[in-house]
Amino acid sequence: MTQPFLSIRGIRKTYGQVTAVKNVSLDVAQGEFMTFLGPSGSGKSTTLYILAGFQDPTDGDILLNGQSLLSTPSHKRNIGMVFQRYTLFPHLTVGENVAFPLRIRRVGQAEIAERVKKALKLVRLEGFEDRKPALMSGGQQQRVALARALVYNPPVLLMDEPLSALDKKLREEIQFEIRRIHQETGVTILYVTHDQEEALRLSDRIAVFSQGEIDQIGTGPELYANPATHFVAGFIGDSNFINAEILSSADGKAKLSLPGGTVIDGVPMHAGKAGGKSASLLLRPERLSLSSTQVGNGLAVTINDITFLGNNIEVSTLTGSGESLSVRLPFGHEAISSISRGDQAWLSFEPKSTHAFA
Amino acid sequence: MLLDFDKLGGLKPFLIGLTVLVCLFLILPIVFIAALSFGSSQWLIFPPPSWTFKWYQMLFSDPRWLWSALTSLKIAAIVTVLSVILGFLAALGLNRGTFAGREALRALFLTPMILPVVVLAVALYALFLQLGLAGTTVGFIIAHLLIALPFSIISIGNALEGFDKSIEDAAILCGASPWEARLRVTVPAVSHGIFAAAIFSFLASWDEVVLAIFMASPTLQTLPVKIWATLRQDLTPVIAAASTILIAFTILLMVAAALFRKGRKA
Amino acid sequence: MVLSATTDGGQRSIRRNGSFGYVVPALLLIAFFFIIPVLMLLMRSVLEPTPGLQNYQELLGSTTYLRVFLNTFTVAGLVTVVAVVIGFPVAWLLAIMPDKWSRLVMAIIVLSMWTNLLARTYAWMVLLQRTGVVNKMLISLGIIDKPLALVNNLVGVTIGMTYIMLPFVILPLIGILKSIDPAILRAAALCGANKRQCFTRVLLPLSLPGIASGALMVFVMSLGYYVTPALLGGTSNMMLAELVAQFVQSLVNWGMGGAAALVLLLVTMVLYAIQLKFLNPNRVR
Ligand SMILES: Nc1ncnc2c1ncn2[C@@H]1O[C@H](COP(=O)(O)OP(=O)(O)O)[C@@H](O)[C@H]1O
Ligand SMILES: [Mg+2]
Numbered sequence: 001m002t003q004p005f006l007s008i009r010g011i012r013k014t015y016g017q018v019t020a021v022k023n024v025s026l027d028v029a030q031g032e033f034m035t036f037l038g039p040s041g042s043g044k045s046t047t048l049y050i051l052a053g054f055q056d057p058t059d060g061d062i063l064l065n066g067q068s069l070l071s072t073p074s075h076k077r078n079i080g081m082v083f084q085r086y087t088l089f090p091h092l093t094v095g096e097n098v099a100f101p102l103r104i105r106r107v108g109q110a111e112i113a114e115r116v117k118k119a120l121k122l123v124r125l126e127g128f129e130d131r132k133p134a135l136m137s138g139g140q141q142q143r144v145a146l147a148r149a150l151v152y153n154p155p156v157l158l159m160d161e162p163l164s165a166l167d168k169k170l171r172e173e174i175q176f177e178i179r180r181i182h183q184e185t186g187v188t189i190l191y192v193t194h195d196q197e198e199a200l201r202l203s204d205r206i207a208v209f210s211q212g213e214i215d216q217i218g219t220g221p222e223l224y225a226n227p228a229t230h231f232v233a234g235f236i237g238d239s240n241f242i243n244a245e246i247l248s249s250a251d252g253k254a255k256l257s258l259p260g261g262t263v264i265d266g267v268p269m270h271a272g273k274a275g276g277k278s279a280s281l282l283l284r285p286e287r288l289s290l291s292s293t294q295v296g297n298g299l300a301v302t303i304n305d306i307t308f309l310g311n312n313i314e315v316s317t318l319t320g321s322g323e324s325l326s327v328r329l330p331f332g333h334e335a336i337s338s339i340s341r342g343d344q345a346w347l348s349f350e351p352k353s354t355h356a357f358a
Numbered sequence: 359m360l361l362d363f364d365k366l367g368g369l370k371p372f373l374i375g376l377t378v379l380v381c382l383f384l385i386l387p388i389v390f391i392a393a394l395s396f397g398s399s400q401w402l403i404f405p406p407p408s409w410t411f412k413w414y415q416m417l418f419s420d421p422r423w424l425w426s427a428l429t430s431l432k433i434a435a436i437v438t439v440l441s442v443i444l445g446f447l448a449a450l451g452l453n454r455g456t457f458a459g460r461e462a463l464r465a466l467f468l469t470p471m472i473l474p475v476v477v478l479a480v481a482l483y484a485l486f487l488q489l490g491l492a493g494t495t496v497g498f499i500i501a502h503l504l505i506a507l508p509f510s511i512i513s514i515g516n517a518l519e520g521f522d523k524s525i526e527d528a529a530i531l532c533g534a535s536p537w538e539a540r541l542r543v544t545v546p547a548v549s550h551g552i553f554a555a556a557i558f559s560f561l562a563s564w565d566e567v568v569l570a571i572f573m574a575s576p577t578l579q580t581l582p583v584k585i586w587a588t589l590r591q592d593l594t595p596v597i598a599a600a601s602t603i604l605i606a607f608t609i610l611l612m613v614a615a616a617l618f619r620k621g622r623k624a
Numbered sequence: 625m626v627l628s629a630t631t632d633g634g635q636r637s638i639r640r641n642g643s644f645g646y647v648v649p650a651l652l653l654i655a656f657f658f659i660i661p662v663l664m665l666l667m668r669s670v671l672e673p674t675p676g677l678q679n680y681q682e683l684l685g686s687t688t689y690l691r692v693f694l695n696t697f698t699v700a701g702l703v704t705v706v707a708v709v710i711g712f713p714v715a716w717l718l719a720i721m722p723d724k725w726s727r728l729v730m731a732i733i734v735l736s737m738w739t740n741l742l743a744r745t746y747a748w749m750v751l752l753q754r755t756g757v758v759n760k761m762l763i764s765l766g767i768i769d770k771p772l773a774l775v776n777n778l779v780g781v782t783i784g785m786t787y788i789m790l791p792f793v794i795l796p797l798i799g800i801l802k803s804i805d806p807a808i809l810r811a812a813a814l815c816g817a818n819k820r821q822c823f824t825r826v827l828l829p830l831s832l833p834g835i836a837s838g839a840l841m842v843f844v845m846s847l848g849y850y851v852t853p854a855l856l857g858g859t860s861n862m863m864l865a866e867l868v869a870q871f872v873q874s875l876v877n878w879g880m881g882g883a884a885a886l887v888l889l890l891v892t893m894v895l896y897a898i899q900l901k902f903l904n905p906n907r908v909r
Contacts, residue, residue, distance in 0.1 A: 054359060054810050074359065074813040075822075087811040091829045100825075101815035148815065359813050360827050361806035363720045369819065373717040380714050381729055384736040384790065387747035390757070394750065402750050404757045444650045451646030467650060470658055472896055474848020476865040477885045480872050481661035484668070500657050507650060565740050568850050572873075585742045589855060593750055601743030608738045612731070 003066050005030040005188065006156060011060035013046050020046040022212035024060075028190065030155075033182050035191045037199040037235070038209025044192040045084075047209075048158050051190065053077055064155070080149030080187075081158040084165070086141045088133035094120070094144050095129030101152040119147040122181060139170045143177070150185065159191045163198070175201055196236055208232050228270060230357040233282045240283040240325045244356065254356050256281060259321040262299055264351045271358050279356040285328040287353050290315060291346050292338045298346035301325065303339050317345065388605055395598035402595060413599040423600065426584040433495065433580060434563040437502045441559035442552055444503075445510025446545075452511070453518040464511075471508035475568040478504065483572040493575030501573050502563040509558035517551025518544075550622055557615065662889070669882030679883035689867070689884075696864040699778055699853070700846035703785045708839050710786075711793035712831075718794070719801035737791040745855050748784045749775060752856070776858030784856045785849060789842045796841075800834030840899045844892050864888050 004027035013021040021043040028034045036044040049055045051062060053074035062069045069077060088097050098116045107115070120126050123143040133141055142162050149157055159178075163171045179202055182189055193199050199206050200220040207217045208231070216228040220236075227233035234241070244256040247263065254269035256279060267281070291298070301317035304324065313336060315327045327347065329336060339345055359365040366373065390404065395413055397406025417423050452464050470478060482501050483492060491497035521544065529539035545552070567582040574583040581600070588597055669679050683689050718726045736744070751757050752774035759771040774780050804827070812826045850865035857863065862870070868888060871881030 052810070052814055054362065054365065054813075073818075074810070075816050075818050077814070078816070079814060081811065081814050083807050083811060085805055085807050087805065087808045089808060089812070089826055089830075100812070100817075104816040104821060145811075148811075152816065359806070360716075360809045360819065360822050361720050361801070361804060362810070363722065367819065373713050376710070377714045377717050377729060380710060380790065381732050383787070385732050387744060387751060387787070388736065388739055390751065391743060391747045401755065402753075403755070404760075444653065447646045448650035451643045455643035455646070457644045463647060463651070466654060470654075472844070472892070474850075474865055474888050474892055476848060476850045476868050477662065477665075477889050478658070480868055480881055480885055481665040482657060483872065484665055484878065485657070485661040500653075503653065504658055507653070511650070561738070567742060571869075582740070582742055585740075585746070586851075589742065589746060589749070593746070593753070597746050598750075601740065601746055604740040604743055608735065608740070612734060612738065 004028065004063075005032075005065065006190075007063040008047070008051070009061045009063065011047060011050060011057045011062070013043075013050060013055060014058050019212055021050075021057075024209075024212075024214055026207055026214060026217060028188060030188055031186045033189045033191065033202060033204045035193060035199040035203035035206045036209055037193060037196060037206050039235075040194055042209040043212040044194075044209050045160050048081075048160050048190060048192055051156075052079055052081055052158055078152070078154050079156050079158060080152070080154035081160070082142060082145045082149050082162040084161040086133070086138065086145070086165075088141055088144055088148070090133055092133075093129060094125070094131045094133065094136070097133065097144060098148045098151050101148065105152060115151055116147075119151040120144075122150065122184065123147045124177065139166050139174055142166070142174065146178075146181070150181070150187065153187075155188060157187045157189045159189065161192050161194070164193075164195075171198070178202060200236075206236075208235060210235075226268075227282070227355060230270075230280055230282075233355060233357065238285050238326070238328070240285060240288075241280045242283065242319065242323050242325065244279050244281045246277050246279050246356075246358065254279070256356060258299060259319060259323070260300055262297055264297065264354075266351045267354055267356045268352070269356050269358065279358045282355040282357070283325060283347075283349060284353070285314070285326045286312075288325070288327045288347050288349050290317075290327050290329060290333075290335045290339070291348065292335060292343065293346070295346050295348045298348040299325075301345055301347055303341055303343045303345055305341065306336070306339070315339075317347065391598050392602045392605060394595060395602040397595065400595065402593060402598070413595040416596050417599045417603075420596075422579075423581075423584060423596075426579045426581045429578065430564055430580040430582070433498050433502060434560050436499050437506050437563040438556050438560045440499070440503055441506040441510045441562075442514075442555050445507055445514050445555050445559075446552065448507075449511050449515040449518055450540075453515060454523065467511050468508045470504045475505065479569045479572040482569070486573070492573065493578055495578065498570070498573045498578070498580070501569040502566055505566065505569070506559035506562040509562055510555035513555040513558060514548060514551040517548035517554075521547050550618075553618065557611065561611075665878075665882045666886050667882075668878045669880075669886055672879035672882075679879045680887075683880065683883050683887065692862050692864055692867050695778060695861055696847055699781050699785065699863060700843050702782050703789055703846045704839050704843045706782070706786050707789045707793045707842055708835060711790055711838075712797060712835065715794045715797035716801055718798050720806070733791050733794060736787075741788070741851055744787065745784055745852050748780065748787065749855060752780050752783065775856055776861075778857065778861050780856035780858075781853045781861070781863070784852045785846055788849075788852060789846060792842055792845065793838050796838050797831070797834055800831050804830050837899055840895055844895045844899075847895075848888055848892060 006028040008024055008026045008028075011021055011024045012019070024043070024047055026034075036047065038044055046055060050057045051069075053069070053072065056070070088094075089100065092100065095116055098119050099112050102112045102115060116129070117126070120128065123146050125140065125143055125147065128136070128140070128144070133144065136144070145162070163174055166174065175198060191199075191202060203220065205217060205219055206223060208215045208223065210229075210231045216223060216232045218226075223232055223236045227236065230241075233239055242258065244258050246269075247255040247257055249255070249269050252269055253265075254267050255263065255265045256267055257263050258281070269279070294300075299319060301319050303315060304318050305316045307314045307316070308331075310331075312331055313329045313333065315329060317325050317327060319325060325347065335345075360369070363370075394402050394404065394406065396409050396411070397404070398408045398410040398412070399406050448467060452460055452467075479501070482497075482504075486492040486494075486497045491500070525547070526539050526544050529543045530536060534542065565582065566580075567586060570580045570583045571586060574580065579587070585597055585600060588594065670677065672679075714729075718729055753759075754771045754773070756774070758774060759768075762768045763771065774783070808830070809822055809826060812822045817825060848865050849863070850869060853863040854866050854869075857866070864884065865888065868881055868884045871877045871884060875881075
């Protein structure tokens, strides 16, 4: 096995009574775009700050090319970072900001000018050298910050929710730029976000954070098609959960009894911490089919509401036991014309395509 | 990471050490005076050979000390009331007004605060000599009002900044007359600013020395003038006793202000 | 103005002249007892004893008075430099240390600031006298073997004034330093800057407007200070404010007194204008 490029090993961080990061381990390959995705307070920033050297971990180690980084102070780690808040030096112009890391490294005057120009070109801000940061928009400031973080060719670039202060349209525009820059430079990126769409759009792999731990690491499609935990299933993509009773389980497949008596077999089963006889069954809205006539092994529901969402239609339904399930149907689906609010209908699905979490 | 307390590294002991030294520098003279006021040495030997209350007895048995304290109190009280009233009106005008030159006027009102007091003192003294106000209570009050007023205008002005005028308008729409609305709605809403104005105005007058030296006469002396006159003769421990009482008074005021702030937050 | 239609006529007329009425009482006070007396004093400086500029010529031409100007500027400059050099690190720590500690330090600073000026000056007169605690301590530590003259000279004035001015440097600087985002310093560190470079290239430039503004304020306040120099300085080392008072009180020379007051006033106003125009840290840059 070859040595991983960047390796985070069993990181833990506590602040007095508060545990910010419980146990985080992960390997990142060179040139990879790795995203930390998770709700606010799940320990993403803390992990990144430990990488940057702003915090010392309570436990664990970080290896870059097999060498521990922990004893190296921040200013010698040679890591780039773009922050959530705007951190351009307000007393320096854009050009001086980007030149700052090079001046610290005592690079020659001519080379500085050339590299600053190149870095600003990379973020599409040529000609802005003499502006003061206060006169630039938030999106422009973050792009300068990106140029400043890349100008010294760091092996690793950290980004902590760099776009969270921007509006949706601008965010998408810069996401596209970041993706292009990643491809052009080949830099290894660790990116933090709480926005699943952003994570899916940008990343090679995603590490899903929950309460100071990584629940699952994988590509977007992997996380979507094969979530390892209830939390991941709920966080990535749209999801319905209903309670079910485990009748039997073997080889990672389970036989379940749903409320209303429907029994399904061959459901992929993910053993959770709870154990026991009850499970939570994940049903993706777009994997459910709806029929106005009874189907074998179907789930009887009442139509609660029908919402038009552009390219598809969301039907929200209620099961007999009062659980709500939403169904996503393509626009023009034949079932739509024959149902209306309050009608009885039946939901059916492939047991293979669902997941049960004990 | 110079602004992350936990990551200061070697700077941390340096900054903490210096801060401790500065704290000692700031607090020790005050502690020292309090200690000396109970010391028996006429020549202020430290540490005192023994402890005594005699300087306090001398202080309280001399009617001139008490009389000057009462004079200070009387003048400061009147100055406080006038400063708050004039300050409230002026702040209201500056805050709500639409007339031209408001900024210049605000700057003019604040000038007595930044001007060297001695210039104001000499100028007022000259005027008061001609008007026959030198050495009178009225002269004292006018002089102290001039330097107290800027504090009122700032404190009440800041409070008015944070008060939404439409609440007052709502009261007027409910049938209150403009002045009724102001007294029942605006004044309570900016009461913290008025409170701060009152405290600062009181202190400005109570502690004022320079104007007082020029305004005083042998029969009209405030406490600072009495301390000043005594100090110019010798460093008697009676002054330490008087100072200690003033310091205790300051601490009481700080505690009151802290409690008031806490009460506002709760 | 929908509202003025619903209120009475008096209210409307106040609205029309823009609430000017409210400022009239304060304005009258300032006009009669501030503007007029200061102008009258300045008039006397050019009219007494005979019309002309001879008071100013004497003031600016004689070495006695130049000595006073020199004293004033030296002391004010020294006090400013010492207060800023000591005050900046303290403000820095206070801006970032945990609240429970900073509250204690703040209480000490505020207590020293609110304590009666004469009480504080008296404390230093006692502490610094020949037989005072400071001399005794220095002797017992073996630093000196004869008591130093620490009062009745400019050393005493500088110590006493630094004591008074320190809070005026520290308190505004705390606000300035708190307004700097710590993430900017983290960014500088990741860019490769060590502690010294972070300080000289980022923290110091960012706090410089605040430092300059605080320093200028302390300098101006020190220039016109009267009480502390008069008590700690002794008669042979006079400062400008004392000179003004002396002309009026002991010499009853209103012409010279007015001239000295005008010089003090002018210097103060010019520096104050500079502060407002160039150094206001609240100004948008
Ligand atoms: N300096 C700190 N002191 C105390 N608790 C902290 C500190 N920094 C972070 N935490 C706590 O650690 C947890 C994780 O925080 P963070 O890593 O910032 O989460 P995220 O970036 O995923 O939103 C949160 O509960 C937060 O309150
Ligand atoms: Mg975060």
